[in-house]
Amino acid sequence: MSLRAHVVVRRGALLVDVDLTVADGEVLAVLGPNGAGKSTVLRVLAGLLAPDGGRVALDVPGGEVVWDDDEVHVPPHQRPLGVVFQDHLLFPHLSVTDNVAFGLRTRGVRRAAARTTAGAWLDRVGLAGLGDRRPTQLSGGQAQRAALARALVGEPRLLLLDEPLSALDARTRLTVRAELRRHLAEFAGCTVLVSHDPVDAMALADRVVVVEDGVVVQEGTPAEVARMPRTDYVARLVGLSLLPGQGRGTTVVLDGGGVVAVGEPAEGPVFVAVRPETVALYPARPEGSPRNVWPVRLVGATPHGSTVRCDLGGEVPLTADVTATAFAELGLVPGSSVWASVKASEVAVYPR
Amino acid sequence: MPAPLLVPALLGVAFLVLPLVGLLVRAPWSDLLPQLAEPQVGQALRLSLLSATLATAVSLVLGVPIAWVLARSTLPGRSVLRAIVTVPLVLPPVVGGVALFLVLGRQGIVGRFLYEQFDLTIPFTTTAVVIAETFVAMPFLVISVEGALRAADARFEDAAATLGADRWTTFRRVTLPLVAPGVAAGAVLCWARALGEFGATITFAGNFPGTTQTMPLAVYLALQSNPEAAIVLSLVLLGVSLATLLLLRDRWLGRSGSPVA
Amino acid sequence: MRLRAPLTLAAAGLLALTACGGSTTDAASPADGTAAGGGLTGTLTVFAAASLTDVFTDLGDRLMADNPGLTVTFNFAGSSALATQVTQGAPADVFASANQTQMTVVTDAGLADGDPTVFAENVLAIAVPEGNPADVTGIADFGDADLTLAVCAPDVPCGAAAEQVFEAAGVTAQPDTLEEDVRAALTKVELGEVDAALVYASDVQSAAGRVEGIAFPEAEDAVNDYPIAQLSDAPNPEAARAFLDLVGSDAGQQALTDAGFRSPSN
Numbered sequence: 103m104s105l106r107a108h109v110v111v112r113r114g115a116l117l118v119d120v121d122l123t124v125a126d127g128e129v130l131a132v133l134g135p136n137g138a139g140k141s142t143v144l145r146v147l148a149g150l151l152a153p154d155g156g157r158v159a160l161d162v163p164g165g166e167v168v169w170d171d172d173e174v175h176v177p178p179h180q181r182p183l184g185v186v187f188q189d190h191l192l193f194p195h196l197s198v199t200d201n202v203a204f205g206l207r208t209r210g211v212r213r214a215a216a217r218t219t220a221g222a223w224l225d226r227v228g229l230a231g232l233g234d235r236r237p238t239q240l241s242g243g244q245a246q247r248a249a250l251a252r253a254l255v256g257e258p259r260l261l262l263l264d265e266p267l268s269a270l271d272a273r274t275r276l277t278v279r280a281e282l283r284r285h286l287a288e289f290a291g292c293t294v295l296v297s298h299d300p301v302d303a304m305a306l307a308d309r310v311v312v313v314e315d316g317v318v319v320q321e322g323t324p325a326e327v328a329r330m331p332r333t334d335y336v337a338r339l340v341g342l343s344l345l346p347g348q349g350r351g352t353t354v355v356l357d358g359g360g361v362v363a364v365g366e367p368a369e370g371p372v373f374v375a376v377r378p379e380t381v382a383l384y385p386a387r388p389e390g391s392p393r394n395v396w397p398v399r400l401v402g403a404t405p406h407g408s409t410v411r412c413d414l415g416g417e418v419p420l421t422a423d424v425t426a427t428a429f430a431e432l433g434l435v436p437g438s439s440v441w442a443s444v445k446a447s448e449v450a451v452y453p454r
Numbered sequence: 455m456p457a458p459l460l461v462p463a464l465l466g467v468a469f470l471v472l473p474l475v476g477l478l479v480r481a482p483w484s485d486l487l488p489q490l491a492e493p494q495v496g497q498a499l500r501l502s503l504l505s506a507t508l509a510t511a512v513s514l515v516l517g518v519p520i521a522w523v524l525a526r527s528t529l530p531g532r533s534v535l536r537a538i539v540t541v542p543l544v545l546p547p548v549v550g551g552v553a554l555f556l557v558l559g560r561q562g563i564v565g566r567f568l569y570e571q572f573d574l575t576i577p578f579t580t581t582a583v584v585i586a587e588t589f590v591a592m593p594f595l596v597i598s599v600e601g602a603l604r605a606a607d608a609r610f611e612d613a614a615a616t617l618g619a620d621r622w623t624t625f626r627r628v629t630l631p632l633v634a635p636g637v638a639a640g641a642v643l644c645w646a647r648a649l650g651e652f653g654a655t656i657t658f659a660g661n662f663p664g665t666t667q668t669m670p671l672a673v674y675l676a677l678q679s680n681p682e683a684a685i686v687l688s689l690v691l692l693g694v695s696l697a698t699l700l701l702l703r704d705r706w707l708g709r710s711g712s713p714v715a
Numbered sequence: 716m717r718l719r720a721p722l723t724l725a726a727a728g729l730l731a732l733t734a735c736g737g738s739t740t741d742a743a744s745p746a747d748g749t750a751a752g753g754g755l756t757g758t759l760t761v762f763a764a765a766s767l768t769d770v771f772t773d774l775g776d777r778l779m780a781d782n783p784g785l786t787v788t789f790n791f792a793g794s795s796a797l798a799t800q801v802t803q804g805a806p807a808d809v810f811a812s813a814n815q816t817q818m819t820v821v822t823d824a825g826l827a828d829g830d831p832t833v834f835a836e837n838v839l840a841i842a843v844p845e846g847n848p849a850d851v852t853g854i855a856d857f858g859d860a861d862l863t864l865a866v867c868a869p870d871v872p873c874g875a876a877a878e879q880v881f882e883a884a885g886v887t888a889q890p891d892t893l894e895e896d897v898r899a900a901l902t903k904v905e906l907g908e909v910d911a912a913l914v915y916a917s918d919v920q921s922a923a924g925r926v927e928g929i930a931f932p933e934a935e936d937a938v939n940d941y942p943i944a945q946l947s948d949a950p951n952p953e954a955a956r957a958f959l960d961l962v963g964s965d966a967g968q969q970a971l972t973d974a975g976f977r978s979p980s981n
Contacts, residue, residue, distance in 0.1 A: 150612050178615035179623075185616040191609055195631040204627070205617035256618065552906070560863070561907040577908050578863065578891040656899070660892025661868060667893075674895060678795055679870035 105260060105292045106166075109146045110155035111139070118142050118316040119156075124260075124292040131295045131307030131324070135335055139316040140296045144264050146170065147294060148185055149178035160259060179208070181260070184253030188265040190245040192237035198248050199224065199233035205256040223251040228281070243274040250285060261286075263295040267302055279305055300339040304328060312336050330375060330452045337375065343420045345374040346454060354451060360417040363393035363446040371454040378411060380448035381422035384441040385432055393446050396420075400438045403429070414442055474692070481689055482682045489686040497664050498672040499690060505580060505668060506648035509587035510595075513644045516588075517595040518637060522625065524596070525603035536600075543593045550589055551657025558585065558658075582659035583666050587648035595637075595644040602636020603629070642702050649695055756784035759954035760806060762797045763789060764813035764941070765898065766837065766917050770974045771811070774961055778954075785954055793896060794872065801826060801946065808955035811943040811962075813837070814872045818942040828952070831944035834962050835976040838938055839876055840916040841929040842904045849910035854880060854931045856911060860889040865900040865912035868893035873900070876937035877913045883936035901926065915939070920975025940979070 105124040112118075118139035124130045132140045145151040147158060149169065158170040169176045184205070192201045202220035207213065224233050227247040229240075237245055246266060253261060266282065267275045283306055286293055297303055303310050304324040312320040312327065312335070320332045331337035337344035347356040349368030355361055362374050382388075388395060398416035405411075410429040412422045420442055424432075432440065482489070489495070523529060524536050542550055558565040558576045568574040576582050610632060614624040630637070652670040659666040661675065669691045676684035759778070763771050768791045775787035790797065790807070794817040801810055802824045810827070811834070812818040818831050843851050849862055857864055866888060867874030874893065881888045891909065894900040900912040905925045919928030943962060945955040961967050968978050 148612075148616050150615065177620075178612070179618050179620050181616075183616060185613065187609065187613060191607075191613040193610060193613070193628055193631075195634075204614070204619070208614075208618035208620075208623055208627075252617065262616075552902075555906050555908055559906060559908045575863065656895055657902075660865065660903070661895060662890070662892050671895070675868045675870040675893075678793075678868070678895075 104161045105147075105159075105294075106161070107143075107147060107158040108156035109143050109153050109158065111142050111146060111151065111153050113139065113142055113316075116316050120311075120313060120316070120318055122294070122311060124294060126292060127290055128309065129286050129293040129295060129307045131297060131303035131310045132313055133297060133300060133303045133310055133327075133336075133339070134313035135298060138313045140298075140313050141264065143313070144185075144262055144294065144296045147260065148183060148262055149176055149181050182256070182258050183260040183262060184256060184258040185262045185264065186246070186249045186253045186266045189269045190237070190249040192240075192245055192248055192252070194237055196237075197233060198229065198235050198237060198240065201237065201248060202233075202252045202255050205252060209256060220251070220255060223255050224248070227251045227285070241274070242270050243278050246270060246278055247281065250282065254285070254289065259291045261289060261291060261293045263293065263297075265297055265299075266295070268297070268299060282306060300328070300336075330373065330450060332373065332454070341378055341421070343376040343378070345376070345418065347372060347374055349451065352446070356418065358417070358419070360396065362418065362449060364449045364451040365447040366451060368451045368453070372451050373454055375450040375452075376420055376444055377448065378421040378423040379409075380444050381414075381420055382443045383412070383422055383424055383428070383432060383434075384443065387441050388443055394449070395441055395443045398440060398442045400434050400436055400440065402436060403434065414440075416442075418442075420444075477685055477688055477692070481685050485682060486686060489683055490690065492683075494663050494667075494672065495687060495690065498667050498669045498687070499694065501580070501583070501664070501667065502649055502669040502691070503694070505583040505587055506591075506645050506651075508584045509591055509648040510641050510645040512584065512588045513592040513595045513648075514637070514641060517592045517640075517644075518599055518630075521596050521599035521603055522629075525600045526608075526629075539596050540593050542590050547586075547590050547651065547653025547655075548657050551586060551654040551659075554582075554586060554589060554654065554658040558582075577658060578660040578662065578666060580659075580665055583655055583668060586654040586658045587651045590651050590654050591644040591648040594647050595640040598640030598643055599633065599637050602633040602640070605636070606632045638702070642699060646695055646699065649691070753782045753784075755782035755954045755957055757786070757951045757954065759785060759787045759808050759951050759958060761787065761789050761809045761811065761958060762801060762805070762807045763791055763809075763811040764794045764797070765791045765896075766813055766915060767791065767811055767941070769921060770970050770976070773970055774958070774967055777966070778958060778961055782954075782957075787954075787958070795820075806948070806950055807946055808949040808951050809943065809958055810946055811941065813939065813941055815940055815942055816872070818944065821944065821946075826946055826948065827944040828947040828949065829945065831942035832959070832963070833940045833979045834943050834967075835941040835971045836938050836979055837915045837917050837941065837976055838930075838934040839873070839880055839913055840919045840934065841911050841931060842901055842914045842919050842922070842926045843911045843929060844904055844907045844909075845925065845927060847927055847929075848907075851911040851929065853929070854884045854886055854933050857881065857888045857890070857913065858886045862889075862910040863908070864888070864890045865892050865894050865903050865909040866890040867897055867900055867913070868895060871896055872939065873897040873913070873915060876939055879937040880913070880933050884931075884933040915975070916977075917975035920973075938980075941976070 104126045107122045109118060109120045116139055120143050122130065132143060134140045146153045152175045153170050159166045159168045168174050169181060199217055199220045202223055203216035206216035206219055221233055224230055227250055229244060229247055232244065240248060267279055270278055286306060295306055307324055310322060310324050310327045311318055314333060314335055320327055320336060327336060328340045331340055331342055331344055334344055345356050347354040349370055349372045351367045353361050353363050354368065354372060354374050364374065396416060396418045398414040401413040401415045403410050403412045406423065409423040409425055412424060414420045414422060422442060520539060524532055555577065556562050560569045560575050565576055610628055611624050614628040619627060650670055652674060655668060656671050661667050661671045669687060673684050673687045676687055761771060771789060775789060779785055779787050794812040794814060797810065798817040798820040801807055801821050810821055821827055822831065841851060856862060866877045869875055869878055897914050897918055901914050901918050901922055903909045904912045905922055916928065919926060943959060945952065945959055949955045
């Protein structure tokens with residue numbers, strides 16, 4: 103492990119207390135809702151904010167360098183890091199090349215050499231020939247690529263990405279995300295990505311840390327987090343219905359009432375996670391095999407690609423994805439009563 | 455446009471413009487050239503431009519750092535500092551001149567030392583003119599630059615820091631260029647105020663042609679004996695300052711635009 | 716009084732002059748009688764040269780004490796500014812100028828009621844800081860380039876008088892500053908920032924204790940007359956008349972002498 107950080111910061115009513123470790127070459131995503139404290143963590147790692155407690159240290163060959171503890175606070179300009187900010191923050195008074203060369207110039211590289219290196223990096227991020235432009239003359243995607251080149255040009259040990267894609271439109275985000283993924287794969291240092299978008303985290307990160315109200319609520323690979331969310335926030339992010347309950351063999355008694363049949367036996371406090379596409383809706387109680395059948399009411403419906411996402415209320419609150427055709431055939435309007443069914447084998451169950 | 459805004463606005467414009475129109479109407483146009491050819495006019499004008507420019511330069515060197523301290527530092531007592539810095543704005547300039555005597559005069563706290571140790575006297579010299587003008591005009595620059603610094607996005611400074619720039623480098627390479635339009639506007643304001651400075655100058659620097667007699671002093675004294683000459687001198691001052699402001703606006707302020715939205 | 720010997724002597728001479736001059740004004744003066752009657756009412760507005768501030772305020776108080784129904788208000792300023800205000804229609808009863816030139820501006824405009832009378836004279840004196848650190852002795856010291864010297868600008872009355880004096884004395888003056896008015900010159904002496912300034916004897920008197928005065932014979936070449944006139948549009952002519960009489964009376968002349976002026980020599 104290369105970066106070890108225990109960050110403690112008090113921000114008004116919010117106490118941020120987060121433990122992070124990132125290995126060399128690893129991309130860690132810090133995922134969380136707005137106001138959860140993830141940007142605070144990033145500012146502490148960058149040295150822009152001195153923490154109220156904890157310790158931040160970077161492993162180096164033959165020991166470690168402490169960036170923050172009770173006695174030490176290394177200012178940002180003395181930390182070998184690169185930061186990509188949400189709205190790129192390219193200096194408006196400098197050309198794109200000079201923006202990228204900035205981090206080399208501050209570290210004593212001569213102007214000509216710095217511009218040459220900057221030009222090479224602009225080639226790498228696909229901005230060849232745009233170096234003489236001003237940042238305002240770049241598109242959003244181009245600006246974010248330039249910002250990435252600017253952050254990486256100094257060969258930092260730590261790369262911090264603060265919502266790097268959220269200011270981009272959906273199409274651009276897709277291409278920039280793919281490029282970012284490629285550059286991160288080539289990057290040898292530690293990367294910390296802060297985002298509220300699970301897709302960024304899933305696509306770019308090796309590991310995900312979910313932060314809510316200043317503390318880590320879940321940690322794991324993107325696949326683990328997506329499959330077995332532990333909070334409503336994460337469940338919503340990954341599009342699952344999360345139902346806490348008590349395992350009784352192959353049934354789970356939900357804390358909110360109701361019983362769910364599950365494929366694998368479970369005991370004690372567990373989470374039950376139901377994927378929306380596995381939920382089927384019927385105008386009347388279906389006959390036959392399904393063990394999980396509940397009467398529900400349609401609370402809301404939003405189009406979601408070719409399907410309609412239906413929020414369902416009742417003893418067992420669920421989300422169901424049905425095709426637009428099925429939605430129309432069922433004649434659903436908010437308040438309609440329907441029957442929801444899901445196969446026990448499609449229901450995930452895991453300890454709380 | 456709503457009348458409650460339009461009418462006072464027009465009245466206000468008339469209030470500001472009519473006195474200038476009065477000057478133009480009453481100007482002895484036929485006498486203009488002979489009046490301007492007076493050597494004292496050129497002398498006073500040269501001295502005015504020189505001292506106002508020097509005062510602006512001094513204000514930039516001292517005032518921009520003050521503005522930075524006010525806008526960016528976490529120093530305690532900044533509001534007190536701001537109040538102190540703006541005192542010359544409300545102080546009658548003549549009192550400012552006397553106050554300068556008390557510090558830099560031959561009998562002043564600092565001036566006495568300079569006089570006794572180095573035989574150096576400041577009052578009644580061109581240096582005194584620059585000092586008096588700086589005292590009165592610098593607050594305009596400080597306030598203008600502080601406003602620009604507050605309006606500028608401090609996150610650019612964060613970005614610079616993460617790129618290895620210490621605070622001085624950040625100030626030089628990022629902050630200053632970002633607030634350049636504000637600094638330029640402040641410098642112009644400061645220069646204009648210095649150019650028109652009268653009270654502190656005549657008190658602290660006295661009035662002597664070629665050394666300390668700036669245009670406003672020449673205007674005031676001409677008013678005692680030859681009002682028409684005073685009007686001519688005023689027109690010259692007016693013309694020079696308008697021309698300079700227009701020139702700077704095109705050349706300097708216009709180009710920078712507003713890089714930070 | 717901290718005046719040096721020569722000026723003190725001159726002042727003593729002035730006292731004698733005042734006594735002589737007083738008898739002529741006395742006979743023609745109904746001022747005391749009018750004042751004693753206390754019948755004046757309304758407001759009297761006096762425009763007077765700034766150098767008269769202390770004396771005239773004092774005389775105004777006396778007039779008000781004798782006439783409980785009367786209010787005297789003053790506008791003290793530079794004579795040229797006052798003359799401009801009067802010709803621009805300012806509502807004044809009395810105009811007292813520090814020189815004939817500005818009085819002429821008013822009389823030429825036909826705004827004076829009768830001929831102005833000269834009620835005081837003022838001569839230049841050298842003002843030096845207390846203790847006279849530069850050992851200034853006379854007008855010749857104004858030719859010393861090593862001294863820091865203040866003289867009024869030639870555009871203002873005291874500067875014009877200074878030029879006459881320098882010419883009479885054959886001195887090429889080496890001033891460091893040409894002050895915009897006599898008070899500004901005096902202030903610089905009080906602050907000790909100049910070694911000497913050429914001001915009026917009345918100014919030296921007003922700053923007694925903070926500056927020392929040196930009288931010099933060449934001052935007689937630039938005696939400054941102070942004329943006073945009732946204005947033809949005076950809103951309160953009776954009170955104006957009474958004020959003029961008070962200024963010309965023995966009491967008025969004594970007050971002026973105490974303030975460093977001298978009575979008119981003719």
